[in-house]
Amino acid sequence: MANETIARALTDILNLNRTSVKGYQEAAEEVKNADTKAKLSQFSQQRAGFVSDLEGYAKQYGIDAHDTNTVESLATDAAAAVHRGWINIKSAITGQSDSAVLEAAETGEASALKAYETVLSSNDVPAGAKTVFQQQHDAILQAKNWLAMNKAK
Template identity: 25%
Template sequence: MARDVTTVLNDLIETCKDGEYGFRQAAQDAHDPELKTLFSRRAADCAAGAAQLQEQVASLGDEPEESGTAAGVLHRGWIGLKTAVAGRTDLAILEECERGEDVAKSRYQAALQEDLPPQLLALVQLQYEGVIRNHDQVRELRDRMRAHA
């Protein structure tokens, strides 16, 4: 059972790392100072989430993931390509961040369907709620920016 649990947790660590890198890139590329601050905070939140999960994997006696996924690397590359082509607009950055959070939501939803011990299930649920808040905040900002475009 520990291998299955650590596999689930390591998948979520990769998801958190993808979010951290994606939000860090978004913070660098954003023009609006408020968005830069928001994206920097979200990157820090994702890093903290990954660290929490890494601690849990280590406590189970397994080796925690240290980096994101190959898809995340492509996603981050796509952020750069899309924002370059789109003139690096804040709207384009928000759209890509929302897409990244859609992926995170689906990965957390899948993890919540796994047979995790109660304390780990509670941690994953708490982090999932944070992903939902991030997603909804990014979507709201994107919608507001679209309305003013």
């Protein structure tokens, strides 16, 4: 059971982060402010690092997280794809307002936090994996807080 749980958790969180990499790249392309663009690119690179870290962890458990999709991960990926689409729609409606893009990204981070909190609340996830998930959760929370503070500027 624990192996199945960690496989599902890793796959779901990996897919979420892969989508976040793309979402932040798209958001960085949409904003006009150079500092904001740089920060969003930094968040994209951070998520790519999360993917790399989690793929390494998946290998330790003998999990092929590249091609595996769970029902939950498909739903997560679909929700994230909708979120990316929302960034595009919202920026088109608002004339590519930086604050609108940041608001949409903040919404995406709120969804990511919920996914991490679900994994962190599981008793079947090994302590070592929980540590990695907790560190990434904390970084996502910091990103969400940055987005919240900067969308009003």
